[in-house]
Amino acid sequence: MISHEVHGGPSHPFASLNWLNAGVIHLDSQGWLTIYNDLAAQLLDITAELEVPIRIEECFATTREEYKLLHHILTSKAEVRNQLITWAENGRIRHVLIDSYRVDTGVYLVMKDLGDFVLLDQHLQRTDKLAVVGKVAAGIAHEIRNPxxxxxxxxxxxxxxxxxxxxxxxxxxxxxxxKEVDKVESLVKELLLLSKPHRTARRHCQLGQLVRRLQPLILEQAAEKKVRVEFIIDGDIPHVVGDEELLSHVIIQLVENALDAMEVDGQLTVRVCRENHVVRLDVRDTGPGIPYYHMDQVFDAFFTTKEKGTGLGLPICQKIVADHGGEIHVSSKGFGTTFSVLLPAAESASA
Incomplete structure (x- = not known):
């Protein structure tokens, strides 16, 4: 809970700034952070008393991207205007516009949450890009496949x-x-998956049972990486309506990504559970996590941080899930990454 008592932080023009539709903080040259309203604390995802200076290291680990950005603004001696950044707050991606104002006591930061406007714009751009990629892929994939x-x-x-x-x-x-020809063939299959609409088989399937069938393959892949695996499959999971082959592709792709992100002795967790009228699949790893500046790009076609990746795996997963009427989300904060697939439960399903 954030207190509203005034404890004599750096002076500012107003007694309280909770009425302001922007977060306001102050950083002094010694690294003390003062928060002036609840929105600032919410955007930074920290808990602290209002107007009570606190060391920045007590708010953020020095490895967090938030700390690095605030430290850079404090030490760069330059002011920023309309700088768009991304915070990963409680698993949700926030797009924040920042202005900084230097004063004798340090620097004030004014942060404006752009809400869903940026997300909508990115979704439209991604959809347009996938449409173009799909047309190109459809035109060349068959010509490549025959030879x-x-x-x-x-x-x-x-x-x-x-x-x-x-x-x-x-x-x-x-x-x-x-072996090299098979690699090209695999790429062609990915392009075809991305290009054509998926006519999902209209039959009921149980996501928990599907994970159980894939369990031997997942355990084998994890053993090669020397990674531990935990399966959590709740009871009373309703069916979903969809194509088991395509959903299996999504599960395996997410598992492979998670395994690639971890070193020896990491842990992979695959969970299937029910959330009201939705069936949820979580694939979680204990890797280093995804930097906040890459979070909005992971579903972009051809974006990859892997040395030999194609950047098509996650866009294909997103398209398959969307074709099933569901959503796929990613959350990563400091340590580990979780991909969550949310699929609508079949109306007449039974556990």
């Missing part, structure tokens, strides 16, 4: 002819070529 099939077929014939002729080196070359 790939021919090349792979002849490579298999050559491997069969070399078999048993003590030409191990040549056989290894052919196996490598087949």
């Amino acid at each position: 790939l099939t021919t090349v792979r077929g002849f490579l298999q014939v050559m491997m069969n002819r070399l078999s048993g002729r003590e030409m191990d080196e040549e056989e290894e070359y052919l196996r490598m070529m087949v």
Whole structure:
């Protein structure tokens, strides 16, 4: 709970700023932070008494992006105007416009929450981009796939002819070529998934049972990475209406992303539960988390931080989930990342 008592922080023009539709804070040159209204505390996701100076390190870990940004504003000696930043607050992404004003005692920051306007604009941009990518993909995917099939077929014939002729080196070359062709084939499949509308099979399926069927594959992949796995599947989970093959693709993609994000001895948690009329799937890792400045990009086509990634996995997941009438969200704050898939429960489903 935030107190409203005045304790003599840096002087300001008004006795109380809770009426202001913007968050106001003060940073002095020694690293003391003073919060002047509830909205500022909410935007920064911290709990502190109003107008009582507190060390910035007590509010944020020095590794948090919020600390780095505030420290930069304090030490850069420059004022910022209309700088758009992103806070990750309680799993929700906030788009905040910041202005800073230097005074003798340090710097004042005025923060304006842009609400859903930025999210709507980003959604429209992402939708337009996916539409363009889809048209391009649909035009070239089939043209690539046909010669790939021919090349792979002849490579298999050559491997069969070399078999048993003590030409191990040549056989290894052919196996490598087949492996590279398969990589291109996999990319073509992703492009086709992204380009065409998914006509989901209109039948009931149980997400918990689907995860159980995929459990051996998930455990095998986790064992290769030396990562622990925890499955939490609640009882009384209603069915959803959808395509089991496509939903399996989403689960495996999210699991693979989580495993790629972790080092040895990490933990993967896969949970399926019910939330009112929604079935929720959470895939959580204990990796380093996603920086706040990348949170709005993770579902963009071709955006990836992986050295060999295509940047198509998450956009495809988002499209599949949307085609099922659901939503997919990501939350990451300082440590670990959780992807949540929310699907509408079937009206006539039973647990």
